[in-house]
Amino acid sequence: MNSSATTKTTAVLVALIIVVAVVAGVGGYFAGQSAGYDAGYKAGYDKGVMAGGAKAYEKGKSEGYKAGYETGYKEGLKAGKPKGPTLPDKIKIGSLMCLSGFLGPMGQKIKLGVELAVKEINRKGGIAGRPVELIVEDTATDPKTALEAFKKLVEVDGCKVVIGPMASPEVMAIGKYANERKVVVISPTATSPKITTEFPDDYIFRTVGSDALQGKALADTALKKGFTKIATLVLNNPYGIGIEEKAKEVLGDKIVLSIRYDPTKMDFRTELSQIKDAGVEAVIYVGWYEDGQVMFRQALEMGLDNIQWIAAEGVYGEPMFKVADAAEFMKRAVIGTRPIAPTGLITYKLFAESFKKEYGKAPTMYQDTAYDATMLAALAIAYAGQYDGAKIKDALQYVSQYYIGATGHKMFDKNGDQLTQFYEIWKVEKVDGKYKFVGIGRWP
Amino acid sequence: MREVRLSEPLIYVLDMAVFVGIFAILAVSLNLEYGFTGLANFGKVAFFMVGAYTSSILANMGFPYLACITVATFAAGFVGFVASLPALKLQADYLAIVTLAFGEILRFIFKNEEWIAGGVQGITVPSAITITGVPIQTMMLIQLTIVYAALAICYFIAQRVVNSPYGRTIRAIREDELAAQVLGKDVFKYKAQMFTLGSAMAGVSGSLFSQYVRFIDPYTFEPILTFTVWMMVILGGPANNLGVILGAVFVQALERGARIAKDYLLLPVDPHNLRVMIIGILIILILMYRPQGLFRESKVKTPALEVASKWKKRS
C-alpha cells in the first residue's frame, strides 16, 4: 500500500473523532444542562415547599391566636358585666294612629312623622346600639278600637311606650289602662283640656298644647276684629266642646248661638240655616276634614260666605281642597288658627329638610309633634337604661327639660302637658289656579 | 310584686275570654227571647246600654259594685218591661223594627243629654275591683271570675226557666201563638216576662262591660252590637244555651284573631273586611241549610221527665 491511502484513512479517522467529539461535547452540554436543571429544580422545589409550609404555619398560628383572643375577650366581657336589667336587643315603640275613620287621612300623614324619627334613630345605630322596632296599630278613630289595639300593643307585643293615640276621646279611653299597666303614652295631637283634668301626674303626656289655649286664640281673633255677634259651631266631642267652652269664657254673651253637631250626620243645612237666620257676624268653627268639606260646601251653597268664619286646626290641610266648593268657601270666608313651632327654629329646619329628603314633600301639621314625641320617647328609654315603664316615665319627665325638638322646647309640666303653645293665624288663597294655606299672623 | 314578663300574650287571651263571657250573657239573654219564645228583639243593645250607663253613673257616685250591678239589672229589666207593653202585641217583623228604633232613640237621648252621663264625651268608670297594688294577671283572673260567675248564674237561671213547664209553654208560644192562646195561656204575660228577663240579663252584661272597659260613650252602643249578638245566637243554635255561648266564643275569636292574623298573613284583602264578609255568608248559609244552628235545640228536661226516663231505663 502507499502513503496516500494511509493519509486518507487518517484524515477520515481524525474527522470522525472530531465529529464525535463535537457531538459528544454538544450532547454533553445539553445533557449537563438538563441534569443540572433537574437537580437544581429539585433542590429549589424542596426548599420552596419548606419555606411555604413554614409561612402557612406561621400564618395559621397567628390567626388562631387572634380568633382565640377575640372569643375569649367577648366571653370575658359578658362574664365581667354587671348583673342587672338592661335594654333588650330590640327596642319596641308602639304607635296608635288613626289610619281609618274620621282622622284617617290625617293619621296616614302623621304616621310619617313617627316613622321618620325611628328611621333617623336606626340610621345612627339605634338606642344604645340597639335598633328600634316600630309597631303601628290602627284605632279607626274609635275609642273602643283604640283600647283594644292598645291592649294588643301592651300585652301581645310588650310595648312600654306608645306614641298616640290621636283623638282626645281615644286617649280618654286608654288612659286608666295605661296607668295600671305602667305604659308611657305620648300623644302628638290630642288637645282636649279634659285630658289634663282626668289624667294628671301620670303616664299620659302630649307634645301639643291643650286647647285651653287654642280656644282663647280663636276668641281673641274674633275680639280683635271687633265682632260682637258671634256663633259657635263645633264638633260634638271633647275636641269641639273643649274649644267652645273656652271661647265662651272669653267672649261671654257676645256668643248668641251655640251649636254642636254630629260629624256622622253629613247634612248640615239645618244648622247652617240657624246661623243664617241668627244674623251673626262671625262663626267660631271646630270640625275635621270630612265633615268640614261638607259643611263648607253647603255653607257656600247657602250663601254664608258673607260672614267671617274662624276655624280651629281640624280643617287645616290639603284634603279640604278635594272639594272645590269647600276650597272656594275657605278662600272667601275662613281664617283660622293652628298650633305651630316657634319661628326660626333651627331644629325645625333640620327636621323639615330631613322630612323632605325622606318623603319628597314638605311636612304639614302635626308631623313635627309626632316626630318630637318619638324622639322624646327614644331619649327617655336611653336615659332610663332599662325597658321599664315607670323608669321611662321618670326619664321622660327629666329629658323633656333639655329637649329642643322640631317644635321647640318640649318640657312637660307635672301633668304631662306642654307649658306653652304658639299658634299661627292662617287663611286660604288661590295662587295660579291652585289653593293654598297662607300664614297671616301669630298668637299670642 | 314580680311581673311575669313571659305571660303577656296570655293577658290578651284572658282579655278575650272576659269579652266572650260578657257577650255570652247577652247571647243567652237573646236566646231566651228569640230562641225559646220566638221574639225578634232587634234592640238588644238598648238594654245593654241601660245596664252599662246605670251601673257607671252609680259607680261614679261611689256606690259599691254589688249595688251598681243589682240596680243596673233592675233598671234594664224595668225598661224592658215598659218597652214590651206596647211592642209585644206586634208581629215578629214589626217587633224587630220597633225595638231597633227604640234602641236608637234611647241612644240619641244618652248622646244629647249630657247631664245624664257626659253625652258624647262618655264617662270613665271605676273598676269593680277596688284592691290596689295587685299585678295585672291577678286583676284579670278576678275579672274573669266575676264575669263567669255571672254567666254561670244567668245560664243556670236560663236552664231552669226553659227546662220546666214554663219553658214548655214559651216554646209552644214560639211555635204557634194562636194554639197556645186557645189552650188558655196568657200569651202576652209570658212574652212580657221573658222579655223583661232577657232585658235584665242584658243589664247584667252591660254593667260588667262598663266596669271592665272603664270607658263608655254612645258610640259604643250602636245597632251593630245587636246584630253581632244575633250572629252568635244564629250560629250557635237558637234554643240551645250552650250552643249560643259557643257562638259567642266563635264570633269573638274571629274578631280578635283577625287583628293578630294580619301581622302574620299577607292577604290581598283587609282581614277585618274579610272577617265580616265571612260571617255574613255563614249566616246566610246556616239559615239556608241548617236553620236550627250548629247545635240543635235542647230538649226540655223537666224534673218530671228525668224521673220518668229513669223509670223507663229501669223497665
Next chain:
Amino acid sequence: MLFLVVVNWLQVLFNSAVTGSLYLLAAVGLTLTYGLTRFPNFAHAEFMALGAYAGYTIAEQLKLGFPYSFIAAFISSAALGAASYLLVFRPLTHRGATIIHLMVASIGLDFFVRHLIKQVWGGEQLSFRMVWPYFDVGPVRITGLWVALILSAIVMVGVMHIVLTRTRLGKAIRASANNPDLAMASGVDVEKIALVVWIVGAALAGVGGLFRAADTRLVPLIGWEILLPAFAVVILGGIGSFYGALIAAYVIGLAENFGVVFLVMFKLSTDYKFAIAFLILILTLILKPSGFGRLFGEGGKVV
C-alpha cells in the same frame, strides 16, 4: 225656654220637598218588596250604597259625568237586587224560612255587601267633585242637584202611576204587594212579579243613594243613614202601598225639617231630627199599623 227664631219658612218647605223626594226613592223598593216577600229587607241599605259607589266610579274616576253615573247606579243596584232575591231570599223562602230568618239573612247580606264595598272602594269618605249651580228664587236657595232630585222623584211617580194603574203588570204588582196569597190564587205568577219588583225597587234605591252621596258625601254606611227613615216611610205609608209611601215620604220630610225648627226653639239638640222619624215609626206601629195604606185599600199586612 221658648224663643222665637227668625225662620225662613219657605226654605224649610222646599227642604222638606227635597228630603221627601229622597226618602220616596229609597222607600218605594222597600215597601213593595216588603209587601211581596213579606219581610223587611235590611240589605236594602246596600242597594242604596252600591248605587252611590257605582255612580261615583263613573262620575269621578271615569269622569263621564252625572247622567251616566245615574244610569250606572240604576243598573248596578238593579243587578244587586236581582242577585239578592234569586240567590238568597227566594231560596230561603222555598226552604220555609220564617220572617225572622229572612230578616237575619238580610242582615248577613247587608254585612257582606257593605264590607265588600269597603274592600273595593275603601272606607274613606269620598266626595263628588262636580259643582252644581245654585241660585235664589226669592228667599229660597236652590241647587241644581235638588232640582234634579225632585224631578227624578216626580218622573218616577208618574211612570209608576201609569204602570200601576194602566198595565197588567202594574195591577199584578199591586195585587201581589197587597195580598200575595190571594194574588197567587188568582193566577198571578207572584215569583216573577217579585223579581221585577226587587229589581226596580233596588234600582230606585240606588239612584236615591247616588243623590244622597252627591248632596253630602259617600261613606260605606250611607245606606243605613237613609234606611231607618225609609222604614218609617214604609210603615207610615202602609207596607206594600206605593201611594201610601208617596204621601208618607213627604209627610216625614215635612216632619223632619219643621221639627228641627221646633227643636231649636225648645233649645234641644238638632240631633233629635232623626229621632222624629223613629218616633213616627213607633207611634204608627202601635196606634195604626196599617198606616196610610188603608186610604187606598191596601197596605198593612194580611196575616
